[in-house]
Amino acid sequence: MSIAHLRKDYQLASLSENEVAADPFTQFSAWFEQAMKAEVPELNAMSLSTVNAEGKPSSRIVLIKDFDQRGxxxxxxxxxxxxxxxESNPHAALLFFWSALERQVRIEGRIEKxxxxxxxxYFHSRPVGSRQSALASAQSQEIANRAELELKLAKVIEQFGEQPPRPEHWGGYRLVPEMLEFWQGRSSRLHDRIVYRKQDNGEWKIIRLQP
Known part of the structure; x- marks a missing residue:
C-alpha cells in the first residue's frame, strides 16, 4: 500500500458546541482526564512550535507539567x-494529539516565564539524574561526540553529587492562550472543530469551524 492510501475513518465520538464547557480550561481538563483514564501513551507530550526573528518556524515535542487558568x-x-x-518572538503554538481517542487540541498564545x-x-522535585543533566548539557549547542557529553555529566556529579543546584538558564515557560481548538475525528473526514477565542473583554467566544 502506498503512503497516499494510508487512512483511517474516525468513528469513536462527536463534539458539539452545545455540549462543550463554557470555559476552555474546563474542557481541556475533561479531555485530559479522559485521556488518562484511557491510558493514552505519553498523553502529556505536546508539540511546541516557535518562530525565530527571521520568521522561520521550528517544532519539537515537550512535556506539559502544569495547566490552570493562567495557562x-x-x-x-x-x-x-x-x-x-x-526571547525574540514570545508567541507560540501547542498541539496535543491523542490518537487513541481520535482527538487533538491546538493552543495558540503569548509566552511568559x-x-x-x-x-x-519543580526543579528540586525532578529525579536527580534529570537535575544533573540540566547542568551538564548546553542544550542545542554542538558537541563533538557522546563521550564528551558523558564526561561533562561526570564532572557535574563529581562537583555536586546528588544535590545539583538549579542553573540560572533553566526554568519554565507558560503559554497564556488566546485560542484553543478542540478537534474530534469524524467519519468521512467531516471532523468536528470547536474553537474558543479570547475576546477583548476577557471572555471566550465559542465557534465551529468547517473541517
Missing part, C-alpha cells in the same frame, strides 16, 4: 533554540 506550563533550558526563539520560586520547586 500551560513546561520547563526547558532558556538558552536552547526554543528559548532563544521565544514563570517565577523563580516555581522554577526551584
Amino acid at each position: 500551560f506550563t513546561w520547563f526547558t533550558n532558556y538558552d536552547s533554540r526554543k528559548g532563544r526563539e521565544l 514563570i517565577s523563580l520560586q516555581e522554577n526551584d520547586t
